[in-house]
Amino acid sequence: MSMNIEYTKAKFWKCALQVNPASYIQYRGKNQDVSEDDYNQRLLEVCLEESIKVIGIADHGNVDSVVKIKETFNAHGIVVFPGFEIASSEKIHLVCLYPENTSQQALNNYLYEFDIDISNGTIPSTKSADFILSRVNDKGGFVYAAHCTDDSGILKHKLNNIWKNPNLYAAQIPTSLERLKDEGDQAYHQILLNKNPDYKREKKIAIINAKDIEDPETLRKENATCLIKMSKPCFSSFKLAFSDSESRVRLNSDIKEKYYSRIESVRFVGGFLDGIDIEYSEHLNALIGGRGTGKSTLIESIRYALNVEPISKETKDQHLKVIKQNLGSGFAELTVKSAVKHGKRYKISRRHGESPIVKDESGSVSNFSPRDLLPDIEIFGQNEIHEIAKDPSEQLKVVERFLNTDKIEKESGVSVVKESLFVTRNNISDLTLNVISLEADVQDLKTHEEDENRYKELGIDQQLKLLPIVESERSTFNKISGKVEVLKKAIKDFSESIPCGDFITEELIKEFPDKEIFENAKLALVELKDNINQSVAKMEADSESVKQKVELLDKELQVSIDRQEDSITKEFKKLTPVEGLTGKQIGEEYRELIKNIERLKPKRAELDAEQIKLDEEIAKRKALLAELSEKKTNRAAAFEKGVKKLNRKLKGNIKVNYSAEKNRLALIKLITHYRLPDVAEGRLSWMKEANEFSAPLFAETIKKGRDALIEKNWGMTPATADRLSKISNKQIMEIEEFKIDDLVSIELNVSSGDEPLYKKLDSLSTGQQCTALLHMLLLDNQDPLLLDQPEDNLDNAFIAERIVTQVRDAKLTRQFIFATHNANIPIFGDAEWIGVLESTNENGMLPIQNQGSIDQPNIQCLAAKILEGGEDAFNRRKEKYGF
Structure with a gap:
């Protein structure tokens, strides 16, 4: 046969290695009611339907049917190994198969050599099993022990010397190894696994299923065939497969569907x-x-x-x-x-x-x-x-592939907590800046109020008591104008956020069995949006009307304030000069002071509000840090469990060691990015081996200052400790929430x-x-x-x-x-x-x-x-x- 692309790679072919001819049923004591040709044709049809590519002819001591079967099967691409089944002088059954081109005459010669009476092939040979095994092998044939666990089998007869013969390539069992064990044949199971010292072979014997085929339909049974890996179905490849049976010989029950790319x-x-x-x-x-x-x-x-x-x-x-x-x-x-x-x-x-x-x-x-x-x-x-x-980072990637890293990280919830910590860090930083700014404003307010007391001592507040009232009017009305703008923006934002039914398109729902329901739902959404839009339009018109009214009132107020200020300015002239300052100068200074006080008065309430927010964020962050610690512990436990499972798979060839949060190189790089004077990576190398070290503990110690850092005995110099103690609070927070990498060796x-x-x-x-x-x-x-x-x-x-x-x-x-x-x-x-x-x-x-x-x-x-x-x-x- 010429080379065909079908035969460029080895694969498992289904082989039926104990096929009997039409006459075999008479051996079983039954009447054969179909002709030999019809039997062969039916045998062929079942082989084609079951994708059986190789058959071995194994009639008892008779090869008369070989030629017809070969002609029928070869025409359809099914390879036939001619042969026979015989009983040795020890009365154990052996199946002998030969190359596909072996003639009927040669097979009869082999039977004659084994002293088999072809007129009654069931009579045992006078030759020993060892003799038969040696002669079949010399002639280029192949022998397996038939029915090895049955009455006519080699194991049933306890012939361990024949079992260990290297010319015996395979043994036929009626089922799978596991089922054999489950059915109570423990001794046979151990022998077949090559674990019984009395039956120990140099090479483990190949296990096959090859049920006697007395009827074509029997070929459909799982134990009627076995799987042999060959490039091209032929006897030379078949025999060679048994030199590496662990790779190339399988039972049908061994093959499970494997889903891989x-x-x-x-x-x-x-x-x-x-x-x-x-x-x-x-x-x-x-x-x-x-x-x-x-x-x-x-x-x-x-x-x-x-x-x-x-x-x-x-x-x-x-x-x-x-x-x-x-x-x-x-x-x-x-x-x-x-x-x-x-x-x-x-x-x-x-x-x-x-x-x-x-x-x-x-x-x-x-x-x-x-x-x-x-x-x-x-x-x-x-x-x-x-x-x-x-x-090391590439090694970590290799290890992580087996640990379901993504799943563990997701289930641990560490990343979610870290995101929340990132938000609190920014909120605390922003709120801290706000508080600092407001504290400065409140301090200015206190200074101005102290100045106001000085003017009160001079009685100026009584002479100009209208001035603070006017300034209060002005600041209060400014708030009114601001509220109107906030309301207008809120209406606009609301209008833009109104949902609609545009996503329910005709194309989307055309095949929906409940299309009408979706059409009605879309109408309901459209109606709702129209109603809301009408309300929004009215609100926008009302807000614009209010804005215009407020603007008119603002102008009216400004006219009144201007009139009041003219009156106040006239009062300045009546003020008694003080320390070389005229009454007018004193009045102008007082007016400026009152303006600043009115401007800064709200800052006191704002400071209290911002401080409350800051305290809340700090408390929230504290709780998040505690949650992070717990989740990192659970995460580490999951990884440790995964590493143990991985080590079991590695079967002692290699061992993976896992240490949670011990690879501190990334933390060192983070700190060097702060560009502290004289603090390069070398000055932080102590961090790699520091005992009782964690990111939260490190951050907490930095907060305590230089001396606390030195007392930890982590190995840093006093100069480095001094530099670290001066980093910003935001950087400290970044350190305390930092996730140190795991270390894998x-x-x-x-x-x-x-x-x-x-x-x-x-x-x-x-x-x-x-x-x-x-x-x-x-x-x-x-x-x-x-x-x-x-x-x-x-x-x-x-x-x-x-x-x-x-x-x-x-x-x-x-x-x-x-x-x-x-x-x-x-x-x-x-x-x-x-x-x-x-x-x-x-x-x-x-x-x-x-x-x-x-x-x-x-x-x-x-x-x-x-x-x-x-x-x-x-x-x-x-x-x-x-x-």
């Missing part, structure tokens, strides 16, 4: 990667190739299409340089399946120098951005993981034994630092992870011992795309898709024949040439590769 395909038009078209696996994908073939370019082009920026300026500059040089005037196009959009597919394309374009499945341009579709996608180019290892278990030995990230080698971070990056995320040559900064031993194991587990619920030259990742990680890039001077190339899984000979050969260690290293992996 994936990049389904990518294609390039123009540029260095022109013509490359990839359909990725939803699991592990490994891009390999020599230097300069375009591995990094491909990863960076996907990053560019998704508009995911590198973490640093240096890597961003390098990323843009790669795109400019290699994408050119062409474009990259991705097809993605988005978990957050309920599994919907979108196409994302981007040309160099332009923004990404997102289209939905209908081809319509979407308003979603790539980040809306894959909000948590992670892409790291060469050395980017090392950059994270050097930056990561430790790697560097022990190779059972006892863990943890070392902090900053004490590790570059490779170990990056290994620790990669452990975390591989954890829960519904969006893909793309890595460009992660092994460049990883400890090689850790890749083989830990990273690959974690990848194998994680790839079941997350997509990975790695560009690599380390054999451990695609081979022991069992990559479902391997792409082998090649290049000329002008272009990178990835033809169809260079895409597939390790079960394909062409991929094996290409990988052996390119990956780490070359063919010698690959020969050492003989069992995995099947060389």
Whole structure:
């Protein structure tokens, strides 16, 4: 069969490995009422309906039906593995399957070799199970233990020596492992898990379901088939799958629907990667190739299409340089399946120098951005993981991804309280300024009142007793005019805030089943607004009329005041001169004094009112600070709980330590922004390690002054304490409500034994630092992870011992795309898709024949040439590769 794009990646195919022919029902003691052709046709129909791609023929000691079944099934693309079921001399049943091109004559020869009477194939062989296993394997076949927990099964007969034979690849059980345990077969359960010392195998046996098919309808049962991962359904790939059964063999009951995003395909038009078209696996994908073939370019082009920026300026500059040089005037196009959009597919394309374009499945341009579709996608180019290892803030971001940070922050309510504290801080600052200003006015008023007493001693107040009355008239009428303006503005504001029914449009309600109700509601709103508008119009007319009346009265009052002032001025001349001042001069001074007193008199009441407001805000702030303390405690407890859960997921490979509000760098920067003389960051370094330190305590101590700061023994110099004691009250409030960052430290278990030995990230080698971070990056995320040559900064031993194991587990619920030259990742990680890039001077190339899984000979050969260690290293992996 020629290479087909369908076979460029490994996936699970449904296989029925114990299919019996039409004659089998007679073996069961029943009458066969359909012809062999009709039986085969019905068998085919059920296979097609159930998407069964492979069947294994396993009649008891007979292969007469093989040719007809192969002809019928092969014509419809279903692969047939010919074979038979026999009983060994120990009377245990074994199913022997052979390559699809094995002839009927060859099968009969095998039966003859096993001393099977084909006229009565149910009679046990005279050959032992060990002999049968060895001979089938020598002939390129495959054997599994049939009905291993039943009366004819290997476990029922307690044949642990045969169970441990490495030529026995698999064991058939009637149900799932868990159900077997629940039904009371504890001993079998332990053996199948390879935990019974008497049955301990060098490699855990593969568990399959392969129910005897005596009727086509039986194929529909869950335990009639199992799932085998292969690039192309064929015997060589089938057999190779059992060399890595933990990755490639599954029961139907093992497969649960996993909801996660994936990049389904990518294609390039123009540029260095022109013509490359990839359909990725939803699991592990490994891009390999020599230097300069375009591995990094491909990863960076996907990053560019998704508009995911590198973490640093240096890597961003390098990323843009790669795109400019290699994408050119062409474009990259991705097809993605988005978990957050309920599994919907979108196409994302981007040309160099332009923004990404997102289209939905209908081809319509979407308003979603790539980040809306894959909000948590992670892409790291060469050395980017090392950059994270050097930056504590980036490490914190990695850890926070697993802690539901947004949810904890929201539920804690800390941000809400901080917003309220910000308001009170500004209110207190404004009110304090107002109080200070009013206190100055009241002080001036007291001074003026004292001056007034001096004039009273001279009897001038009696001679000019009309003067303060006139000034009181003037200030009182000014208030009246002000009230009119306030009322006019209030009417205007009210008028502009009246709701209306304009939002109830014909377009909005045209499909509403209760459209008439909404139409009547709109009429009611319109009527209400019309009535209100009429009232507002009257109020506006009334207020304008009042304004005009007040203006006329103001003029009338001013005429009267002018007349009164003329009279008062005449009285000035009658005043007795004092200390060289004429009566007129004394009168003018007195008039000015009275004007100021009348102007300032309201300030006393205003001061009292503002002081009450200030006291209320201070009390409110005090309560908010207490609430903030409580909520920060609850927040810290939630994060600590999340970190414990995270550490359990990390399974001892790394350990995350969490300390609430211990990273004080941001607080140091805040204080340096106050630009206190001689107080730079260095003078505040003591703050990083200060014991019994918190932002509220620090603010409270600043209020107490220089000596209190020194007495705390936090490590500051007296000069620094003096400078800090002089900062403003508003700055003190800013400090007391400041949320100090949490401190997260990561430790790697560097022990190779059972006892863990943890070392902090900053004490590790570059490779170990990056290994620790990669452990975390591989954890829960519904969006893909793309890595460009992660092994460049990883400890090689850790890749083989830990990273690959974690990848194998994680790839079941997350997509990975790695560009690599380390054999451990695609081979022991069992990559479902391997792409082998090649290049000329002008272009990178990835033809169809260079895409597939390790079960394909062409991929094996290409990988052996390119990956780490070359063919010698690959020969050492003989069992995995099947060389």
